[in-house]
Amino acid sequence: MEASQVEASVVIEWKRTLYIMVFAQMISVIGFSCVFPFLPLYVKSLGTVTSLSVEVCIGLVYSGQAFTMVIASPIWGWLSDRRGRKLMVQRAMLGGAVIVEMMAFAASAEQLVALRAVQGMVSGVIGAANALVAASVPREHVGFAMGLLQVGMGVGLGLGPVIGGTVADAFGYRAVFHVTAGLLSIAFVVVFWGVEERFVKPQTGRKRSGFFSGWGRVLSAPGVLVVFCLRFLNSMGRMIFMPILPMFILPLIDKLQGGNGLTGIVIGISSAATAIFAVFLGRLGDRTGHRRTLIICLLCCFVSFVLQSQVVNYRQLLVLQIIYGIALGGIIPGISALLACTTTQGDEGSVYGLDNSINAAGRTIAPLIGVGISVWFGLRAVFNAAGLLYLLAALFALIALRGVDDNKACKTIRGPGHIT
Numbered sequence: 001m002e003a004s005q006v007e008a009s010v011v012i013e014w015k016r017t018l019y020i021m022v023f024a025q026m027i028s029v030i031g032f033s034c035v036f037p038f039l040p041l042y043v044k045s046l047g048t049v050t051s052l053s054v055e056v057c058i059g060l061v062y063s064g065q066a067f068t069m070v071i072a073s074p075i076w077g078w079l080s081d082r083r084g085r086k087l088m089v090q091r092a093m094l095g096g097a098v099i100v101e102m103m104a105f106a107a108s109a110e111q112l113v114a115l116r117a118v119q120g121m122v123s124g125v126i127g128a129a130n131a132l133v134a135a136s137v138p139r140e141h142v143g144f145a146m147g148l149l150q151v152g153m154g155v156g157l158g159l160g161p162v163i164g165g166t167v168a169d170a171f172g173y174r175a176v177f178h179v180t181a182g183l184l185s186i187a188f189v190v191v192f193w194g195v196e197e198r199f200v201k202p203q204t205g206r207k208r209s210g211f212f213s214g215w216g217r218v219l220s221a222p223g224v225l226v227v228f229c230l231r232f233l234n235s236m237g238r239m240i241f242m243p244i245l246p247m248f249i250l251p252l253i254d255k256l257q258g259g260n261g262l263t264g265i266v267i268g269i270s271s272a273a274t275a276i277f278a279v280f281l282g283r284l285g286d287r288t289g290h291r292r293t294l295i296i297c298l299l300c301c302f303v304s305f306v307l308q309s310q311v312v313n314y315r316q317l318l319v320l321q322i323i324y325g326i327a328l329g330g331i332i333p334g335i336s337a338l339l340a341c342t343t344t345q346g347d348e349g350s351v352y353g354l355d356n357s358i359n360a361a362g363r364t365i366a367p368l369i370g371v372g373i374s375v376w377f378g379l380r381a382v383f384n385a386a387g388l389l390y391l392l393a394a395l396f397a398l399i400a401l402r403g404v405d406d407n408k409a410c411k412t413i414r415g416p417g418h419i420t
Contacts, residue, residue, distance in 0.1 A: 029156025031183030034164030066363035068120035077353015095122030104177035127356025147282020154275025235362025273325030305387030
């Protein structure tokens with residue numbers, strides 16, 4: 001086969017993998033995000049059977065799932081570098097489908113908390129998908145690829161809460177969990193039949209078998225710790241207000257009915273904006289540098305949240321959530337691209353396993369902090385806290401990422417002979 005034919009074949013293969021994973025991730029995220037609009041209200045409807053208060057259980061429903069993911073994600077990432085990334089994607093989707101189906105039959109808030117904790121141990125679709133795509137796509141296109149993955153995620157987050165809120169209003173909370181399990185099963189089948197991974201096991205002569213040695217290699221790469229810190233702050237900013245959002249919205253909608261659906265629209269419209277702008281901002285980062293894009297977008301998030309704390313009606317919140325979603329379209333793929341550019345090929349599983357763990361760590365802490373702030377200082381103070389997190393992240397990127405030329409890293413790290 002001629003060299004040009006080989007190159008064309010490789011291009012077709014990585015693009016096929018990318019597009020299938022975008023679709024599969026979209027379906028998965030639609031499923032997982034269906035529960036967002038009503039999850040705190042579902043906890044209240046179940047009630048508690050122990051001394052734990054409903055407010056504590058609401059925080060634990062979010063934080064418990066994220067905490068177990070902190071522990072499990074690096075292990076799954078390490079295994080993916082040795083057993084294959086496609087296998088880990090399938091494990092996350094199928095495992096998530098089984099556990100979410102069980103949530104439909106929860107009899108108490110404590111049972112739901114326990115099932116969410118198990119979900120964190122067996123799922124992790126986004127981290128697994130990032131690792132598979134990062135291993136398949138040429139490094140100079142990684143910003144575009146991560147942006148396109150974010151489109152799938154954004155569309156899923158845009159549709160999921162609307163679908164979930166509507167189904168909850170029409171058929172009750174438990175019906176939504178059946179919908180989620182079905183969607184995750186569909187995503188599993190799509191990946192099983194559609195993705196062909198050319199996975200090459202690490203050579204035994206290389207020092208890649210050690211669990212902790214893989215972490216050390218990733219964490220010692222220049223700039224990686226800074227990027228992980230930015231991921232942590234962004235994760236906290238995205239989740240700190242989520243547990244109190246349904247309660248914050250109710251007074252804003254006055255006499256309007258269908259609160260679950262309206263909460264879904266607020267979450268969904270932000271995610272839709274993220275999806276629309278992710279590819280554009282990802283490409284922009286590939287050309288001009290992801291650091292610059294990150295700083296601007298982080299500052300936009302800061303301004304958006306400070307203004308959200310002052311809204312007096314539902315429409316103002318919608319507009320500011322759109323602005324926030326646009327900014328996330330530059331932050332999420334930009335951080336993922338920086339990780340790919342500053343680490344070594346072959347370590348994608350470990351990189352994005354750690355990334356998913358750090359992301360989950362932020363989601364573990366943020367809901368509890370958000371609930372605590374709302375109890376002590378009121379609901380609006382939570383939005384100010386989110387704004388301060390993004391301001392801190394912007395300053396950190398401005399200072400700590402100075403001198404990191406991510407575009408040069410993307411061009412040189414591929415090594416000789418890499419087919420683009």
